[in-house]
Every structure is written in C-alpha cells, then in structure tokens.
Amino acid sequence: MAREFPGPESENVHLSFSPTAKYAPKMPQSPDDIYARALVAAGPDGRLPLSRLTAWEIFPFEPDGLRVVALMKPEVPEPPRRGELGKPCNSCASTGEGVIWEDDQWRLLTFKEPSGAPLVVMLQPKAHYDLPNLPDDLGSQFGRLIVHIARALESLPNIARAHVSRWGDGGAHLHVFFFARPEGFVQLRGTCFAIWDDLLPATPRDVRDVDARTVARTLATSYGGDAKEN
Numbered sequence: 001m002a003r004e005f006p007g008p009e010s011e012n013v014h015l016s017f018s019p020t021a022k023y024a025p026k027m028p029q030s031p032d033d034i035y036a037r038a039l040v041a042a043g044p045d046g047r048l049p050l051s052r053l054t055a056w057e058i059f060p061f062e063p064d065g066l067r068v069v070a071l072m073k074p075e076v077p078e079p080p081r082r083g084e085l086g087k088p089c090n091s092c093a094s095t096g097e098g099v100i101w102e103d104d105q106w107r108l109l110t111f112k113e114p115s116g117a118p119l120v121v122m123l124q125p126k127a128h129y130d131l132p133n134l135p136d137d138l139g140s141q142f143g144r145l146i147v148h149i150a151r152a153l154e155s156l157p158n159i160a161r162a163h164v165s166r167w168g169d170g171g172a173h174l175h176v177f178f179f180a181r182p183e184g185f186v187q188l189r190g191t192c193f194a195i196w197d198d199l200l201p202a203t204p205r206d207v208r209d210v211d212a213r214t215v216a217r218t219l220a221t222s223y224g225g226d227a228k229e230n
C-alpha cells in the first residue's frame, strides 16, 4: 500500500528554508517505532539475524560463528558531539598538525598513524560549520574540492578509487574522509573498505607521506591553495 503523507494544509507541515529546520512533514517513524520493529525481527536474545551483506565477497568476516550485537534502545536526545552544546571542538582548536594542504577557508589533513588504506585524507572547513549549515559559497567550494581531491587520489599509481565519506556522528565540525582504495583487490570494493582499513596492516609511514605530498601538490596545482611540505 502506498504511504500517504499529510497534505500542505496539515498542521504537521512546517516549511522553512532555515538550514537547521527539521525535515517536513514530520518523519513518520519515531525511534521507538523503529526499535519495536527491530525487536520483532530479532531473536529472543534481542539479536538480529545476519544480513545478506555477510555473504558478499566484500564482507571481511566469515559468517560461521558471527552474530549481530543486540540493538541498544534509542537515546533521545542524543549525547552532544564534539563542538556542540558546550563540548569543545578539536577542529577549531587545530594547531595545523597533519595539515598537508590549505587555503583561506579549507584544510586537508592526514592522520598521525597510517592505517591499512594506502592513504586516508580528511577535508574540513576552517570555520565551524556542519554540512547542513554550510553557507552556499563554501558549499560551492566544497563540491569543487571533492572533485579535485578525488581526482588527485585516483591519479596516484595503483589506486583504483577514492571513497568519499561524511558521517559526522562524533564531531559537529564538518569533516569528510577520502579513502584511497588500492587497485586489484575486488574484496576491498564498496562500503566495507572502512573496516578493511582497520584490518589491513598499516601502510609504511614514509610511503603514505610521499603519496600525501603528491596529492597536496596536485590539489594546489589544479585547485589553488598551498601544499605543506612538513
């Protein structure tokens, strides 16, 4: 049966162009509705069955002996993220550590410890914005930067894809990850690569840093800004 949404005359409809406005009309499923539905699908111990994903070749674990953790009850309101409701923002307090490229509005960083992916970089605005309240001028730059950074990563030798990810559940200051996925590994394709990044042995730091400098220089040439040579 088709889902029916309230018409524009409904009192539930609140149209606004405020960047912080909630989705309208009101989302029909409350967290408790979703939780109750999940419990019906779960076994007596509260665990959901394994999903189709566990049978895909990209899934990093064997299904035998694997079990889903029990789904925790929803918590509303959610605990504050870093950089909201009085919690300090580590991105606003950046000392420049790990920065490989920057311009007046944006910085691109690598992480202190290399991980299993050949290269992981993170883009963030210097000013404290999240994705939904990013002003249009920064939003335009953001779109172009994603293209230029992905192009720089995918032009590295032996890199097949740049996976672009924004989750934002830990910090309220926009931060977007780019994972360089190595060529030839069909198991490393797709959404599980963020887990493979944790499983694979760390890329040697000197190799990672050479690739990072190459990406920073390529970005400075194609987009502008300054590549850092630290």
Ligand SMILES: [Zn+2]
Residues within 6 Å of the ligand: 083, 089, 090, 091, 092, 093, 127, 128, 129, 173
């Ligand atoms: Zn911030």
